[in-house]
Amino acid sequence: MNMPPRRVENLHTDKGKVPVYATGIVDQPWDSYSAEDHGVWKVLYERQRALLKGRASDEFLQAQDAMGMSPDHIPKFSDINAVLEPATGWTLIGVEGLLPELDFFDHLANRRFPVTWWIRRPDQIDYIEEPDLFHDLFGHVPLLMLPTFADYMAAYGRGGVKAHGIGPEALVNLTRLYWYTVEFGLIEQADGLRIYGSGIVSSAGESLYSLESEAPNRIGFDLERIMQTRYRIDTYQKTYFVIDSFQQLMDATAPDFTPIYQRLSEQSAIPAGDVLASDHVIHRGSGEGWATDADA
Numbered sequence: 522m523n524m525p526p527r528r529v530e531n532l533h534t535d536k537g538k539v540p541v542y543a544t545g546i547v548d549q550p551w552d553s554y555s556a557e558d559h560g561v562w563k564v565l566y567e568r569q570r571a572l573l574k575g576r577a578s579d580e581f582l583q584a585q586d587a588m589g590m591s592p593d594h595i596p597k598f599s600d601i602n603a604v605l606e607p608a609t610g611w612t613l614i615g616v617e618g619l620l621p622e623l624d625f626f627d628h629l630a631n632r633r634f635p636v637t638w639w640i641r642r643p644d645q646i647d648y649i650e651e652p653d654l655f656h657d658l659f660g661h662v663p664l665l666m667l668p669t670f671a672d673y674m675a676a677y678g679r680g681g682v683k684a685h686g687i688g689p690e691a692l693v694n695l696t697r698l699y700w701y702t703v704e705f706g707l708i709e710q711a712d713g714l715r716i717y718g719s720g721i722v723s724s725a726g727e728s729l730y731s732l733e734s735e736a737p738n739r740i741g742f743d744l745e746r747i748m749q750t751r752y753r754i755d756t757y758q759k760t761y762f763v764i765d766s767f768q769q770l771m772d773a774t775a776p777d778f779t780p781i782y783q784r785l786s787e788q789s790a791i792p793a794g795d796v797l798a799s800d801h802v803i804h805r806g807s808g809e810g811w812a813t814d815a816d817a
């Protein structure tokens with residue numbers, strides 16, 4: 522997409538009235554944020570920064586500092602881009618919400634990260650089902666400052682375009698990898714276990730639960746194992762997978778997945794909470810409080 526986007530309509534949503542382009546991209550309507558919106562950002566930003574010190578990976582925290590986000594107001598995407606693009610070639614684009622899969626993959630492959638422009642309401646501070654600006658910007662964007670992770674995300678986008686061409690089962694396998702790394706990944710740092718997944722760093726409850734609760738399993742990263750594993754979309758995860766380094770993630774995902782998709786198509790999925798004999802178990806979860814309804 523090298524053409525300038527063409528504005529097609531004014532979209533009316535419960536979040537406001539925003540110009541939308543043919544591509545589904547919106548200009549961040551920064552002037553339209555209310556004092557309440559900026560206040561929600563401030564509350565979430567300050568609470569998570571305090572919680573994440575010593576809990577999020579040092580690389581995440583340093584990258585977040587380097588991007589120049591502050592609690593005082595919702596960042597402008599253009600200000601973030603001025604730092605991010607020179608660092609790793611990534612740019613943020615505003616979107617209304619989740620994109621069709623292929624569009625999402627294409628953006629990632631071209632180092633464009635879609636960020637939801639609107640922020641949750643004050644009564645949604647602790648939980649919101651769909652990704653909002655806080656999840657996308659506070660949670661996902663900092664790691665795009667790291668060359669290794671930046672490359673991983675672009676490779677994931679190219680892999681997504683490929684998986685989309687192979688078929689729906691391949692996409693399910695690939696989505697599980699995204700879920701258990703980009704969204705809910707843990708990393709073993711020299712001084713202990715830390716968080717890097719965006720779904721965790723943007724949630725106060727899960728920031729504590731993922732690291733400190735006895736309930737969930739914590740298992741060493743294993744690509745094919747992850748690609749077979751179901752996950753939770755509406756509760757904390759039953760299992761977290763732990764990488765040693767972002768380089769491990771790069772190296773493990775570099776090979777062509779086509780034969781893996783082929784192999785996995787003959788195997789059944791693993792329930793979210795199961796521990797296998799072949800797992801490198803870092804912590805075996807007590808299972809306390811686990812939901813008993815079906816995993817996604």
Ligand code: PHE
Nearest residue numbers: 676677680774775776777778
């Ligand atoms: N190597 C994967 C493939 O061939 C692509 C990929 C890279 C997927 C990085 C995820 C992360 O499909």
Ligand code: FE
Nearest residue numbers: 652704719720
């Ligand atoms: Fe996300």
